[in-house]
Amino acid sequence: xxxxxxxxxxxxxxxxxxxxxxxxxxxxxxxxxxxxxxxxxxxxxxxxxxxxxxxxxxxxxxxxxxxxxxxxxxxxxxxxxxx
Amino acid sequence: xxxxxxxxxxxxxxxxxxxxxxxxxxxxxxxxxxxxxxxxxxxxxxxxxxxxxxxxxxxxxxxxxxxxxxxxxxxxxxxxxxxxxxxxxxxxxxxxxxxxxxxxxxxxxxxxxxxxxxxxxxxxxxxxxxxxxxxxxxxxxxxxxxxxxxxxxxxxxxxxxxxxxxxxxxxxxxxxxxxxxxxxxxxxxxxxxxxxxxxxxxxxxxxxxxxxxxxxxxxxxxxxxxxxxxxxxxxxxxxxxxxxxxxxxxxxxxxxxxxxxxxxxxxxxxxxxxxxxxxxxxxxxxxxxxxxxxxxxxxxxxxxxxxxxxxxxxxxxxxxxxxxxxxxxxxxxxxxxxxxxxxxxxxxxxxxxxxxxxxxxxxxxxxxxxxxxxxxxxxxxxxxxxxxxxxxxxxxxxxxxxxxxxxxxxxxxxxxxxxxxxxxxxxxxxxxxxxxxxxxxxxxxxxxxxxxxxxxxxxxxxxxxxxxxxxxxxxxxxxxxxxxxxxxxxxxxxxxxxxxxxxxxxxxxxxxxxxxxxxxxxxxxxxxxxxxxxxxxxxxxxxxxxxxxxxxxxxxxxxxxxxxxxxxxxxxxxxxxxxxxxxxx
Numbered sequence: 001x002x003x004x005x006x007x008x009x010x011x012x013x014x015x016x017x018x019x020x021x022x023x024x025x026x027x028x029x030x031x032x033x034x035x036x037x038x039x040x041x042x043x044x045x046x047x048x049x050x051x052x053x054x055x056x057x058x059x060x061x062x063x064x065x066x067x068x069x070x071x072x073x074x075x076x077x078x079x080x081x082x083x
Numbered sequence: 084x085x086x087x088x089x090x091x092x093x094x095x096x097x098x099x100x101x102x103x104x105x106x107x108x109x110x111x112x113x114x115x116x117x118x119x120x121x122x123x124x125x126x127x128x129x130x131x132x133x134x135x136x137x138x139x140x141x142x143x144x145x146x147x148x149x150x151x152x153x154x155x156x157x158x159x160x161x162x163x164x165x166x167x168x169x170x171x172x173x174x175x176x177x178x179x180x181x182x183x184x185x186x187x188x189x190x191x192x193x194x195x196x197x198x199x200x201x202x203x204x205x206x207x208x209x210x211x212x213x214x215x216x217x218x219x220x221x222x223x224x225x226x227x228x229x230x231x232x233x234x235x236x237x238x239x240x241x242x243x244x245x246x247x248x249x250x251x252x253x254x255x256x257x258x259x260x261x262x263x264x265x266x267x268x269x270x271x272x273x274x275x276x277x278x279x280x281x282x283x284x285x286x287x288x289x290x291x292x293x294x295x296x297x298x299x300x301x302x303x304x305x306x307x308x309x310x311x312x313x314x315x316x317x318x319x320x321x322x323x324x325x326x327x328x329x330x331x332x333x334x335x336x337x338x339x340x341x342x343x344x345x346x347x348x349x350x351x352x353x354x355x356x357x358x359x360x361x362x363x364x365x366x367x368x369x370x371x372x373x374x375x376x377x378x379x380x381x382x383x384x385x386x387x388x389x390x391x392x393x394x395x396x397x398x399x400x401x402x403x404x405x406x407x408x409x410x411x412x413x414x415x416x417x418x419x420x421x422x423x424x425x426x427x428x429x430x431x432x433x434x435x436x437x438x439x440x441x442x443x444x445x446x447x448x449x450x451x452x453x454x455x456x457x458x459x460x461x462x463x464x465x466x467x468x469x470x471x472x473x474x475x476x477x478x479x480x481x482x483x484x485x486x487x488x489x490x491x492x493x494x495x496x497x498x499x500x501x502x503x504x505x506x507x508x509x510x511x512x513x514x515x516x517x518x519x520x521x522x523x524x525x526x527x528x529x530x531x532x533x534x535x536x537x538x539x540x541x542x543x544x545x546x547x548x549x550x551x552x553x554x555x556x557x558x559x560x561x562x563x564x565x566x567x568x569x570x571x572x573x574x575x576x577x578x579x580x581x582x583x584x585x586x587x588x589x590x591x592x593x594x595x596x597x598x599x600x601x602x603x604x605x606x607x608x609x610x611x612x613x614x615x616x617x618x619x620x621x622x623x624x625x626x627x628x629x630x631x632x633x634x635x636x637x638x639x640x641x642x643x644x645x646x647x648x649x650x651x652x653x654x655x656x657x658x659x660x661x662x663x664x665x666x667x668x
Contacts, residue, residue, distance in 0.1 A: 009325045009354065010317030012601050051313045054530050056332035059349070061529075075328050078313040079565075080526060 002031045002070045004041065012047055026073055039064045040075060053079035070080045085147045085289030085578045086110060091189045091211060093204060095277050096137055096196030100211045102113045105190045112667070114575075115190070117173045118260060118557030118595035120162030123193065124171065125598060130605040134166040134269075135251060135276040137197035143184065143242075143282075146559030148577055150185035150290035150368075152302045155561035157181060164606075165268035165275075167253045167424075167473060168492040168516040171449035171602040175267035175556060176257065177367040177375075178244070178285060187286025194277060194527035202241075203281040205235060208288065216280040223417035224258040227281055235283050237318060243281035244271045245419030247461040251275050252411040252471050254424035254494070255461075262375075262386030266421045268493060268515055293580025301574055306371045310564055318374040318563040321354040323390035326497075326530075328353050330394065333529040334627025335502035337495075338398045338667070339447050341488050341618055343498045345626035354394050356405055367561070374563055380406045385413040388422075391519075393425030394497030400433060401447030410454055418461040424473065427494035429456055429489055431474045434464075441481040443470065451554050459583070485617035490517035491608070497510030500619050503528040505541040507643050511613045512545065513601035522548030535629070538638050542646040547581025553599070554592030593664045597650075597658045601668075610656045613643060 005026030017049050029041060042048075042064065054077040055062055068074060094100045106123075113119040120142045132138040141163050148156035159181035165172035179489030184192060187206050189528075201216040219227050224245040225386045231241045242258065246257035248271030255271030256264040287583075292298050293496050308313075317325055327349055332335040334344040349358070349421065354482075357378060365375030365386065375386050388408050390395070396415075397408050415422045432443035443466050445452045478487035488495045493516025498506030505524035513521040526533035551568070558575060560566065572585040620636040647654065651662030 007355065009328075010320050011311075011313040013320060053372075053526075053532075054329050056328065059328075059332050061329075061333040075332070077325065077329055077530070078317055080314070080317050080326065080329075080530065 002036055002068065003016065003028050003035055004036075004068050004071070005073045006041060006045070006076065007044070007074070008047070008076045012051065012076055012078050035067050035069050037064070038062060038066050038068060041068065042076070047076065051078055052076055060082070084291060084580045085236050086661065087188050087190050087290075088184060089189050089321055090191045090193060090445060092193045092195065092204070092278070093211070093213070094196040095194065095202065095279060098213055105327060112556045112591065112594060113598075114173070114450060114554070114591065115149070116144050116160035116557045116559040117162070117553065118591065118598070120160050120173055121171060121189070121598050123191070123594065124162050124164070125602050128164060130170070132367060134164040134165065134169065134273060136279075137195075139273055141194040141273055141274070141277070143194070145181045145190050146557065148558055148560065149574060150182040151292055151578060152298065152387070153560075153574055153578070154302060154306050155370050155372060155564040156559060157370055158559050158561055159184070160556065160559060161257065161265045161270060163270060163273045165270070165493075165515065166272050167269040168252070169606055170515055170608065171599055172268040172272050172515050173269055173556070174257075174272060175559070175645065176259055176263055176265040176424040177561070178240065178260040178263045179368045180240045180242055180259050181559070183284040183286050185290055186286055186288050187284070188288050190283070194279065197276065198278040198506070200309040201278045201280050203283065204279065205355055206282070206284040208234075208286055218611070219280045220249065224415050224419050225261055228261060228276045231281060231283050234320070235285065239285040240517060241283050244274045245417055246463070247418045247420040248272055248275035249280075250460060250461060250463055250547075253473050254428075256419045258419050258420050262416050265414070267423065267518060270375045271419050287606040288619060292578045294577050298574070298577050301577055305570060307403060307573075309566055310371050314565050315372060315563060319372050320619040321358060322374050324354040324388070324393060326390040327393055329391075329491050329530045330497065332627070333500040333502060334624060334629040335399055335525065335529045337394055337430075337497050337499055339401050340399060340434040340486060341495075341499060342622075343626055344502055344624045344629060346398035346403070350406055351403040352397050352408060355512070360541050370561065372561075372563055378409055380409050384408045385409050385416065388412045391497050392422040395430070396422045398428075399426050399430040399497075400453055402450055402453060402486075404450055407450045407481070411457060414454075414457040418457055420457060420461055423496050424494040425457065425460060427488055428460075428474055428477070429453065431477060431483065432470055434486060435481060435483050440483055454600040468472045485621070488517075488616050488618065490615060491612055493517040495616075497527040498529070499624065499629075500615060500634050501624045501632050502627075504538060504634050504642070505534045505535075505544050507615055507619060507634045507639060508541060508545045508646060509548070511639075511643065512549070512646060514596070514603065521552060524548060525603070534647045537581065538642040542642055542649050545646065546649055547574055550589065550592035553595035553620070554588050557591065557595055579601060590666065597666055597668065599663065600652070600658055601654075604657050610643075613656055615639065627667070
């Protein structure tokens with residue numbers, strides 16, 4: 001069983017996370033396996049891949065093919081413009 | 084259509100107030116804002132003038148969308164020659180001043196000369212007056228605005244400077260609505276050199292557009308389908324603090340004077356921490372996004388802190404105390420000072436002190452001393468007297484040029500080019516020095532899928548961004564609306580009542596970019612100035628994805644050569660006669 005803690009930002013935060021409620025540290029999302037890819041988390045949350053520009057696992061940038069393991073914190077950002 | 088066709092020209096040396104027609108042929112090529120302001124400044128200023136003398140001008144320009152229902156069109160462009168760099172300087176400021184100027188009947192306000200005593204300017208439609216400002220001089224921006232609202236009514240919008248502008252600090256701002264700034268390059272000190280404390284404006288006239296029913300449809304469609312979308316809504320939901328997480332996760336978050344790109348305290352100052360302290364939001368005129376995010380922590384209230392403040396005045400100073408950063412931010416807003424430059428100056432002073440090269444009495448993470456600095460610098464008191472000279476001048480006197488994080492005298496903002504090579508080129512070629520507003524390729528590299536560690540295609544990426552922003556800021560649309568050139572074309576055609584195809588806007592963007600370059604070439608800037616601090620070329624980053632990386636000098640030089648070539652500039656970085664002819668300049 002993998003439980004990851006997912007934070008979505010910007011308009012992506014409107015995508016529902018069914019498993020739990022985000023209390024600031026991310027919402028728990030569970031998979032009945034030992035490891036999953038970032039891509040699978042996006043699919044589970046119904047977030048279109050093209051809407052995602054940036055993903056970090058435990059504060060380090062990663063690709064959508066990166067593996068995620070139990071307890072990881074995932075941050076998902078949309079494309080941003082301007083600074 | 085949509086222009087008022089009138090320029091208000093005020094000379095503070097003679098006290099004259101004159102109205103003159105707006106140059107129509109220039110509006111066809113430069114539209115407004117950044118481009119039109121640059122055209123007026125280029126034509127009216129002699130090369131080589133002292134930016135803090137009566138010879139400099141402050142040009143406050145609106146654009147063709149100002150005062151209309153076009154989304155995100157509420158900003159004002161202010162153009163002058165920078166005392167920090169000696170280059171052209173254009174800043175934009177949010178809030179409501181620009182529409183008020185248009186409603187008062189003016190497309191542009193040009194301020195010339197230098198008053199003998201402190202004054203402020205009031206504009207109430209045709210009634211334009213220069214007043215004594217001795218009762219306001221030395222007051223902070225918050226008190227100045229409150230006082231002027233009492234004297235001129237709450238409906239009047241105020242632009243003002245604080246003590247930093249009065250004391251000619253080279254990174255002083257102009258403020259409006261308490262927490263909004265025209266922030267960079269010492270624009271506030273130009274206003275201070277003119278002894279102009281404030282401009283108060285209220286207007287009650289119409290702004291007309293060519294096809295109002297169509298514009299209404301276009302604006303409604305744009306807001307629904309193009310503004311309130313995934314790409315833009317981050318500005319409303321978390322605002323720029325959400326960049327902290329991305330920047331830190333990709334290792335480009337300036338930490339301890341750019342010694343590292345990952346900050347151990349980032350979690351304490353990221354969007355998640357800030358979201359818990361946000362009571363409400365605020366929008367500029369005609370904006371559906373509402374990116375103004377207030378923060379209340381203990382006794383401090385501030386609009387912000389924005390990403391750049393969290394980066395430069397936070398991680399870059401080794402400070403992870405959110406209350407301290409908010410206090411620093413609020414003090415800088417009131418004193419009228421740029422948090423990017425001051426944060427960068429303090430980071431430099433901290434590294435100099437810790438290396439034993441010069442003891443400025445301040446160390447990384449020393450919050451107590453850090454919080455004293457805004458006031459000391461703004462009033463040039465104690466160590467603040469030296470620090471007010473900026474990073475470039477400090478390095479000339481005390482050494483440390485290789486880690487003085489500036490380009491052409493403007494302190495760098497919050498994206499480390501060692502982890503985003505195109506950002507290095509963007510800093511080196513920006514029209515106002517070390518600035519992130521000309522182009523922002525870090526979004527494609529460190530925050531996107533493009534490989535940050537290659538130069539292939541990067542010159543074109545930077546040029547595309549520079550030309551796009553040049554026209555966007557001339558029409559005056561906010562940075563936070565990522566709209567297409569086709570949408571710009573549709574809107575501007577509808578407002579002006581003449582067809583302005585996308586290709587014309589692309590050409591206008593390139594024209595504005597070349598004009599900015601011509602101004603700087605006239606001031607003597609050359610290829611050797613288009614460079615970066617030695618740290619970027621020599622000191623590898625220590626942590627995260629870009630650990631071990633520099634931006635290799637030869638790669639940078641190669642990227643710069645390609646950039647000039649693609650721009651149609653010669654090997655010295657000067658636009659060629661053929662290019663100028665092609666752009667009808």
